[in-house]
Amino acid sequence: MSAPIRRRKTSSLIVLGIVALALLTMPFWAGSYNLRLATNVLLWVGLALSWNVVCGYAGYISFGHIAFFGIGAYVTAILMQPGVGWNFFATLPVGAVVAAVIALAVGFPTLRLRGAYFAIATWAMAEGVRELATVASITGGSGGLVLPVKSDDTFFYWCMLAATAGAYLVCFLLLERSRFGYKVKAVRDNEPAARAQGINANLVKNQAFILSAVIPAVLGGINAYWITFINPDSSLNTILTDQLVVMVLVGGLGHIWGPVIGGTVLYLAQQQFVVLFGDSTAYIVLVGALVVLVVLFLPDGLVSLLPGSRRLNLIRRFIRPRATTTTGSS
Amino acid sequence: MDALAIEDVRKSFGGVQALQGITFSVAPQEIVGVIGPNGSGKSTLFNVLTGALKPDSGRVLLNGKDITRWPAYRIARSGLGRTFQIPALFENMTVLENLLTASVEHNWDGVHERASAVIELLELQRVAAEPARSLSGGQQRLLELGRVLMREPDLVLLDEVAAGVHPNLRKLMLDVIRAKREAGTTFLVIEHDMELTGEICDRIIVMDAGEVVAKGTFEEISSDAHVMEAYLGVSVE
Amino acid sequence: MELFASIVGGLLIGGLYVAISLGFSVAFGVLDVVDLAVGMWVVMGAYAAVVVQDWLDVDPLLLLPLYFLFFALVGAVLAPLIYRVRNNRYAMPALMGLALTFGFATIFRGSLLTGFGYTPRTVRTGLANTSWNIFGLVLPAERVAGFLTAAVLTLAFAWFLYFTRSGLAVRAVAQSKENAGLMGVDVKRTSTLIYALYTGLTAMCGAVMGAIYAMTPELGPRYTLFAFFVVVLAGLGSIWGVLVTGLLLGVLQSLVSTFWSADYTLLVVFLSLFVVLLLLPNGIGNRRSVA
Ligand SMILES: Nc1ncnc2c1ncn2[C@@H]1O[C@H](COP(=O)(O)OP(=O)(O)OP(=O)(O)O)[C@@H](O)[C@H]1O
Ligand SMILES: [Mg+2]
Numbered sequence: 001m002s003a004p005i006r007r008r009k010t011s012s013l014i015v016l017g018i019v020a021l022a023l024l025t026m027p028f029w030a031g032s033y034n035l036r037l038a039t040n041v042l043l044w045v046g047l048a049l050s051w052n053v054v055c056g057y058a059g060y061i062s063f064g065h066i067a068f069f070g071i072g073a074y075v076t077a078i079l080m081q082p083g084v085g086w087n088f089f090a091t092l093p094v095g096a097v098v099a100a101v102i103a104l105a106v107g108f109p110t111l112r113l114r115g116a117y118f119a120i121a122t123w124a125m126a127e128g129v130r131e132l133a134t135v136a137s138i139t140g141g142s143g144g145l146v147l148p149v150k151s152d153d154t155f156f157y158w159c160m161l162a163a164t165a166g167a168y169l170v171c172f173l174l175l176e177r178s179r180f181g182y183k184v185k186a187v188r189d190n191e192p193a194a195r196a197q198g199i200n201a202n203l204v205k206n207q208a209f210i211l212s213a214v215i216p217a218v219l220g221g222i223n224a225y226w227i228t229f230i231n232p233d234s235s236l237n238t239i240l241t242d243q244l245v246v247m248v249l250v251g252g253l254g255h256i257w258g259p260v261i262g263g264t265v266l267y268l269a270q271q272q273f274v275v276l277f278g279d280s281t282a283y284i285v286l287v288g289a290l291v292v293l294v295v296l297f298l299p300d301g302l303v304s305l306l307p308g309s310r311r312l313n314l315i316r317r318f319i320r321p322r323a324t325t326t327t328g329s330s
Numbered sequence: 331m332d333a334l335a336i337e338d339v340r341k342s343f344g345g346v347q348a349l350q351g352i353t354f355s356v357a358p359q360e361i362v363g364v365i366g367p368n369g370s371g372k373s374t375l376f377n378v379l380t381g382a383l384k385p386d387s388g389r390v391l392l393n394g395k396d397i398t399r400w401p402a403y404r405i406a407r408s409g410l411g412r413t414f415q416i417p418a419l420f421e422n423m424t425v426l427e428n429l430l431t432a433s434v435e436h437n438w439d440g441v442h443e444r445a446s447a448v449i450e451l452l453e454l455q456r457v458a459a460e461p462a463r464s465l466s467g468g469q470q471r472l473l474e475l476g477r478v479l480m481r482e483p484d485l486v487l488l489d490e491v492a493a494g495v496h497p498n499l500r501k502l503m504l505d506v507i508r509a510k511r512e513a514g515t516t517f518l519v520i521e522h523d524m525e526l527t528g529e530i531c532d533r534i535i536v537m538d539a540g541e542v543v544a545k546g547t548f549e550e551i552s553s554d555a556h557v558m559e560a561y562l563g564v565s566v567e
Numbered sequence: 568m569e570l571f572a573s574i575v576g577g578l579l580i581g582g583l584y585v586a587i588s589l590g591f592s593v594a595f596g597v598l599d600v601v602d603l604a605v606g607m608w609v610v611m612g613a614y615a616a617v618v619v620q621d622w623l624d625v626d627p628l629l630l631l632p633l634y635f636l637f638f639a640l641v642g643a644v645l646a647p648l649i650y651r652v653r654n655n656r657y658a659m660p661a662l663m664g665l666a667l668t669f670g671f672a673t674i675f676r677g678s679l680l681t682g683f684g685y686t687p688r689t690v691r692t693g694l695a696n697t698s699w700n701i702f703g704l705v706l707p708a709e710r711v712a713g714f715l716t717a718a719v720l721t722l723a724f725a726w727f728l729y730f731t732r733s734g735l736a737v738r739a740v741a742q743s744k745e746n747a748g749l750m751g752v753d754v755k756r757t758s759t760l761i762y763a764l765y766t767g768l769t770a771m772c773g774a775v776m777g778a779i780y781a782m783t784p785e786l787g788p789r790y791t792l793f794a795f796f797v798v799v800l801a802g803l804g805s806i807w808g809v810l811v812t813g814l815l816l817g818v819l820q821s822l823v824s825t826f827w828s829a830d831y832t833l834l835v836v837f838l839s840l841f842v843v844l845l846l847l848p849n850g851i852g853n854r855r856s857v858a
Contacts, residue, residue: 061662109845115661116601120799121844123792124837131834179438182431186420192382193418195402196411197481198435238788242673249666253659254422284677291670295652295663422659 048259056254059188064126072220099217144231252301339388411483581817596741600664606790612773642766
């Protein structure tokens with residue numbers, strides 16, 4: 001391993017340490033507004049991360065990802081209704097399992113096919129789930145459900161932090177530090193070639209999709225308990241999927257840090273926008289313009305601006321030609 | 331027992347009869363060349379053997395085991411490796427990662443050492459950390475071969491793997507193939523370059539319009555004026 | 568009789584779905600990018616008609632060619648950007664192309680919401696509240712007019728594809744970009760042409776649609792989904808499939824809202840999409856096996 005790489009590793013470890021310290025001490029120094037803001041950032045980062053798994057790593061676009069978030073929210077809400085009265089923590093795994101089963105039901109027939117079929121099937125699933133929640137009685141119809149109130153922002157901060165950080169760790173280990181990651185990326189890049197290496201492409205794709213479905217279900221459960229009231233418009237709105245898409249793209253598709261950066265930057269920017277201009281729809285125009293600009297001028301997302309990323313290396317090499325390009329790292 | 335046995339394999343695409351009853355077998359440690367004009371069905375045959383396409387009828391036996399209609403990944407796991415005529419690399423992964431991925435379903439131990447060795451052997455050091463999509467045409471073929479070397483399969487199908495590769499590296503490829511054969515690997519090789527074919531192949535299968543039209547050693551085939559003229563377009567004085 | 572009327576009503580709407588999806592399908596074939604803005608082109612066509620009726624004293628549907636010109640122009644400006652993203656050495660060009668059109672759609676939606684708000688708007692034409700008696704069936708006039716418009720547009724588009732030189736170039740590019748390029752077809756110009764035609768056509772259909780159903784900017788994604796539904800179920804690239812599936816979608820929607828409840832239309836549409844994907848994974852128009 002060459003020296004610059006080691007230096008880069010050390011510096012990113014330092015950054016990671018500072019972030020971890022800040023996150024772990026947040027409830028002790030941040031005000032309640034900032035704590036709620038941080039909880040929301042964590043939520044969106046986790047959601048963006050889960051979408052990045054299926055799209056950035058597996059190469060299949062899911063337009064219905066918010067359905068899993070909503071499913072988790074509804075499972076928790078239903079199980080915590082008076083008369084059912086489950087413990088909050090016990091509801092989360094149930095939501096995850098339900099989401100996994102639905103992901104398998106959608107993924108199994110459509111992940112064999114071209115990406116467009118999967119995209120439409122997931123979108124249809126999301127709209128279908130939303131319609132179902134709107135007409136069914138167990139979900140409270142369009143009126144939604146009210147959960148028992150627990151006004152303890154610190155509790156929900158810890159829950160959200162644990163869920164998102166846990167999801168991060170699992171995804172990082174699985175996708176960047178294990179053979180599974182190679183399989184997923186190989187299938188994404190060239191399916192016939194992946195098969196020719198002995199990789200069971202269909203299995204791998206379904207595994208990745210299930211992984212990406214379980215995360216939003218857990219986050220949805222936590223969020224539902226936190227906001228204490230859910231309805232189809234707030235928890236199953238496909239517009240929310242759009243936000244995820246944008247966050248991942250702006251952050252950096254298929255990059256493990258992409259969702260963190262995209263989720264944080266965009267959520268805070270959006271909040272700031274609301275603070276500055278009120279709750280105006282003009283911010284939608286800005287979001288759209290941002291997407292167009294990123295696609296046209298920064299296709300690898302904001303992560304490509306980080307020190308040590310491949311794009312910057314190329315630029316540096318261009319500035320100082322033939323500096324250290326002869327040694328291959330292996 | 332034959333390393334590979336093909337029995338009356340047929341495949342058509344709509345009206346095009348790409349394979350019309352192919353039968354031949356390959357003995358262990360043999361290097362067999364498959365030649366024939368463009369569109370004669372060579373790549374289609376490879377795709378059927380590797381499970382990328384399902385045959386309409388016929389049987390394929392790998393080491394005596396019937397693998398007909400198995401999914402491609404299972405065939406690969408039972409010891410078959412291939413390269414693609416149009417390089418099929420993992421474009422967004424680096425050269426090194428491409429090699430690692432080839433070992434992901436078996437022999438993972440010591441994978442980094444073996445990948446370094448392959449990179450050095452194929453002279454890909456300079457691009458080892460570059461994404462595969464930035465490789466030149468010849469380097470892409472080298473990487474295709476590199477993946478096969480990483481997998482260490484019993485039977486290797488090479489589809490024009492030397493096309494567009496520099497003569498020095500081409501010679502290197504031939505050396506690698508010979509060395510692997512000595513170590514026990516069987517090869518089926520599609521190649522348009524007759525010289526190259528003659529150099530390494532023990533036996534040659536000539537295909538035309540989806541049929542096997544001649545079999546034999548390189549000498550037999552090249553002395554058969556009919557085959558040379560009619561199927562390979564080489565004029566014989 | 569109610570059944571029959573419901574089917575005919577559905578077919579009339581289905582005609583519009585066919586016209587919209589046909590352009591969408593061909594643009595997809597040529598540009599190799601799924602245009603997520605398709606629903607917004609529909610909605611914007613309707614809002615163009617709304618603007619016309621607010622400002623000018625004419626029947627908004629008389630100015631259809633104007634909408635065509637305007638939106639074809641907008642499409643012609645945007646198409647080179649899509650082409651550029653699709654054909655550059657991006658890591659995942661198809662995905663980035665999709666993201667780009669998603670960005671367009673978002674800008675359109677935001678602009679419409681900012682300009683017109685969430686209140687539903689309807690295109691008021693002289694045909695509203697009239698109905699025509701055709702073969703004993705009493706049909707709302709604007710639906711019949713919508714169907715006729717769609718039929719004319721579909722035929723014109725098909726004529727362009729199959730009987731003109733540019734149409735031949737379009738089909739060649741849709742088959743294989745490399746080969747068409749080798750034969751001397753200017754792929755970039757062809758892409759721009761087809762995208763402009765498709766945006767103009769879709770906006771016209773949108774204006775007509777706006778006379779039948781109330782529009783809000785939020786409906787964009789729904790029409791995108793419908794177009795997507797039709798094209799995917801038709802089997803990508805199959806024109807006959809689009810014809811059949813588009814009409815079926817209209818009929819299905821109409822039957823459910825007549826005999827059950829309009830609340831359930833979407834649910835039934837999505838469920839049926841699902842079932843078809845399970846049973847006919849290559850769509851209605853293609854019967855080849857999965858490659
Ligand atoms: N996926 C496919 N769909 C339809 N037709 C195909 C397909 N693959 C191959 N064919 C047809 O089958 C025939 C044999 O093609 P194949 O690729 O096997 O030829 P080949 O011998 O490898 O030729 P070359 O030397 O040019 O590589 C050709 O007519 C080709 O058009
Ligand atoms: Mg070939």
